Amino acid sequence: MSEPKSPTPTPAGDTYKGWVFKWTNYIKGYQRRWFVLSNGLLSYYRTQAEMGHTCRGTINLATAVISVDDACNFVISNGGAQTYHLKASSEVERQRWITALELAKAKAARMQAESDDSGDDFSPSSLPVGGGQGMGSQNSEVQSTLRTLGSKVEDLSTCNDLISKHGSALQRSLSELDSLRLTGEAGDKIRQVTERATLFRITSNAMINACRDFLALAQTHSKRWQKALQAEREQRVRLEEALEQLAKQHNHLERAFRGGAQVHAIVDNTGATGSRKGEASDEDDDNEFFDAMEEAPEFITVPADPQFHKRSSSNASGLNSDMCADDQSLNEEPLTMNQESPSQELVPLKKRRTRIPDKPNYSLNLWSIMKNCIGKDLSKIPMPVNFNEPISMLQRLSEDLEYHELLDKAAKCHSSLEQMCYVVAFCVSAYSTTVYRTGKPFNPLLGETFELDRQRESGYRSLCEQVSHHPPAAAHHAISDRGWTLRQEITVASKFRGKYLSIMPLGTIHAIFEKSNNHYTWKKVTTTVHNIIVGKLWIDQSGEIDIVNHTTGDRCHLKFAPYSYFSRDVARKVTGVVMDKAGKAHYVLSGTWDEKMEFSRVMQSSRGGENGTEGKQKTVYQTLKARELWKRNPLPEGAESMYYFTALALTLNEPEEGVAPTDSRRRPDQRLMEDGRWDEANSEKQRLEEKQRSARREREREAASQRASGHSEEGAPHDSHRALWFESCEDQITGEQVHIYKGGYWETKELGTWEGCPDIF
Template sequence: MKGRGCWETASVRSFCSSGCLNKFKKDDSGDDEDGTASPADKSELHDTIKKLSLKLDDLSTCNELVAKHGVALQRSLSELDSLRIPCESGEKLKAVSERATLFRITSNAMINACRDFLELAETHSRKWQRALQYEQEQRVHLEETIEQLAKQHNSLERAFRSAPGRAANPTKSFSEGSLLTTKGEDSEEDEDTEYFDAMEDSTSFITVITEPKEDSRKAEGGTTGSVEWTSDNVLDSTSLVPQGPPKVKRRVRIPDKPNYSLNLWSIMKNCIGRELSKIPMPVNFNEPLSMLQRLTEDLEYHHLLDKAVHCTSSVEQMCLVAAFSVSSYSTTVHRIAKPFNPMLGETFELDRLDDMGLRSLCEQVSHHPPSAAHYVFSKHGWSLWQEITISSKFRGKYLSIMPLGAIHLEFQASGNHYVWRKSTSTVHNIIVGKLWIDQTGDVEIVNHKTKDRCQLKFLPYSYFSKEVARKVTGVVSDSQGKAHYVLSGSWDEQMECAKIVQSSPSSPSLDGKQKTVYQTLPAKLMWKKYPLPDNAENMYYFSELALTLNEHEEGVAPTDSRLRPDQRLMEKGHWDEANTEKQRLEEKQRVNRRRRLEACSRGCGAEEGEKEAEVYVPLWFEKRLDPVTGETACVYKGGYWEAKEKQDWHMCPNIF
């Protein structure tokens, strides 16, 4: 009996100290990161339950032994009680008998509780396994369904393009330019197109147009004539197009985009929530321009700044600066394909002093995160500089592109210094439907000399809104907060400006909100988008300026984007060769980074090596603290155009 009791005690101790119960609770908690049960998890769960069952059998055996020996103990105690023993000993025997009975009852209760626990655990385990397996099957089924829908949609688009009864010149919609297609398409709405609800307070003001009168200045409350336009033709639409032919003949077309089929979802489904700049992508997603060249495209409507130089009124000048800031988005309406990520140290120059009156230089100054520095000098009396860092995230249904960094514009004669930041771009219908892009958010332009401000609002597109698609509104105010001009238009077509002659608050609406009512003169056109070249839908929807950016030029730096081989191969239509070349360049860039890492590790220690290796020293720009914004940014330090004149490029790295 003593030996048997020792075995029973060891069995109970083994069960309590095995940790199987804790392991079982952990495995069935349902808090796995993946949310699905892998075969290994199921096998481990089955083993745990099997071990628990064995331990329960041990407990049952112990219970039977305890009960058996408990009865024998009580019988022995009863026999002792029947003997003639002293009274004091009889009381002790009676107490021992009662304790033995309680022990037997407690052991039975413990075994019953363990059996109930195991039955409950087995029941819920099977339920959780079924639920997890169902969710896993549903996710796989959803991925297969979405991929099949994307393939069917692609097939329907190709069938529609080849349909014999198709209209010759269909009306184009803003959602053209899919990565999955190569031709322009009709503007039929797609059932899977994603729309946003209209903003509750789309504009914070109401505009009422009035006819100009001689006493308009009095109605404005004593505003001086300084807010009048400097010249009558400064906003004349006929003056929006530069006059005179260019001295250098530029190319007007590039090879047509080849018809490459691409399963977009098969690549993008693995990129959800990730930073796209760190994911190698085939050139099939690209257009044959780099991000440096896309930044240079912001200068397409530079003549707005050339006119702003002659403005004597700072608020009038602000209107033209605001129109220029909006005009930079007009090239994006059809341009869904992404530009090439520049190599570290890659540059792009635009030397157009003869016809555009400006020189522009961009340099890729960081690779992770991707950051480019840009400087523009105009002989008409203004300069512009910026350092833009692109942050992009794929969210499943849409792609968000967030340019970070400030844009500076300074007019030399007046000293007016304008600063603003770009809005957020969103590419919709990544999985199914026609890709389309939208610009959203608020943009504030500040003249840091006069403290004038312009508040621009890019309204998100909504199918249910009565507003014009891609609408932009704005108000130009002076340093005292008094509004002088109302801006309105769309970021893909045109911008207008109306002079405010009187303002007053409106009556509160039903929801308690109150808007300002601006009484304005008839609006004047400030900016209108140039028409796209013929056959633009087959040339990536490039504008006339974009078609010239990758044109081969003599004398540029060996790091210029025009000399990038994979981009050149793609432009010529050799996409397979371009992908091979792109992989070679990316591997070369990784090797160069490892060399910098090793060199820095030897020079500054293993702990600081990796940190220092990320600090790349640009060739033509340098980090400076901006006194206006208080931020550190790359500013042009000079030397590029002098090196070009001498054709001395010995300092340039070999990146291609």
């Protein structure tokens, strides 16, 4: 196939236009594009007709680098942010473009320099107050550089004096030799040496004068440099704010569009062999050197035929009668959260706090600490409290109960499939508290506990205990008067990868409902903290979860889509389908883990590949209109200065009487940090960690002595620690070795006898 003939670019004043072949990707290779060079900017379009409305990309030549690859190829790069690989139709045409680009670059650079010269009247006193410490450090750096240059020029001046002194002596000696009136070859040599000595003195004087001129020039333009630095700093801040605002508006518009749409499609891919490309580059279908691939949608839903709505309202068949019965509990009003007996209502509920001290603005050299952690498990590395939030991992684990009312509603359901919907929503809701929480919880000490007694307010009690230190593991047990029990043992594995931190929770979560005896299990997905070293920290959740009802065989496969800049889909998306034991779909779930989840009743499904690309089997579900299942509670006022804690999280570390001596509320370093006394908190944290290490060494010595005396069983662990409120056993459902609550804590609390608790603080 012959290449289309490219007309010769035509200059028009300061404008230069023409067709050039531009590299797009490895699939499409070079594609012909219309390039326009004007006012120091090189822009390109797919066609000439696009010039009035759609620019595909622009490079500022003032700071660009232009290089030639081979006969017809050339490259334009702007500091790595943008790179255009171009190919002309001939060497002559390529040379014309190179010449035009170099001229435009020189002119743009000259205009920029002239623009900079206009700011020589800048003075440090005109800096805005918000310039802050960063600009002050930049000023001091410039001044320090000027002082260094001045010192070096003084050194050169000293050398010049010495050169002048010895040069004069040399010339006198040469003059004396010349006065001897030697003839022949000796006289020629003396004259030659005299000339060279004179040239050497002239050159050294010129060098010193040039250095003095350089210093004077640097001092003259230092103010302009300072202004340029400040202008760049302010422009960067403005661009960051504008980009953040634009992203929020874009996200809001996307959600408004999706919320108003009546057609939702759910396509279940089975045996997918391909995926479509993300298309967020400067062209509709041509990516600029990006390999980012975006998976096909997890599913698509289409509205069911009107006959389903009519039949369901008239209960014309047993199937739809069952459907209405199933939907009935999903339409129930939220449970009343204060269902105490009349005698209990006479006692006012405890008023919980709504604020904690604001987070201090302490600076920290992050890289000096994190550079030694790459590839390691952070749970084994002592970290300062500057990385933390004033809450322990046990308290963070208790935050899973933020939306406990979802389990309350699930306990009232008559259908296990309806119940599954609420269990799925509860599973997703546990991640909504993490969206802004970039601080690290305190690693609990071995034997540390945390109780969350909300029986009077919400009907449940929760207890956590740190049952292992290496690997760190926490056991959690919550039981509600409203008919459900939640238990889990979580071990957190974390790896620092340089740019991001991966947190992998290991362990299974169990939810058991008393009335139906339904037993659900699931695991947690991976949490990733991005921009650890450079940029603004942000959290993402990604992975897949299978929620299984071991009593009935019902299951739901949930997918947490990883964030992708190139994806057109809504960020933080979660999708899933609730199926019975036979694999028949009953509900479709969709939403985001930071905002809300919705469910749609499946009325009909069809399988086939006619709507998909080759190699894909798709299941299309016809559903009733989607309804809200769960929605995130708004953050308290001023949350940004309180570690982005939720209303529940603000109360978790509130001092409370009657709790165990090992409770996280009594931990001194955590309390000092919450009060803003971080230096004291770091010292106290080191003391507690050393105390824990000493206790571990003592247990290991006791275990070793027992083995030596033959009192211990063969294969007994080196560390003899046993959890106080949980016992180790094999889980009958999963077969895992787990810790399950053995009882006694709440009875001990009523008696107030805590003699059996270890001294860990």
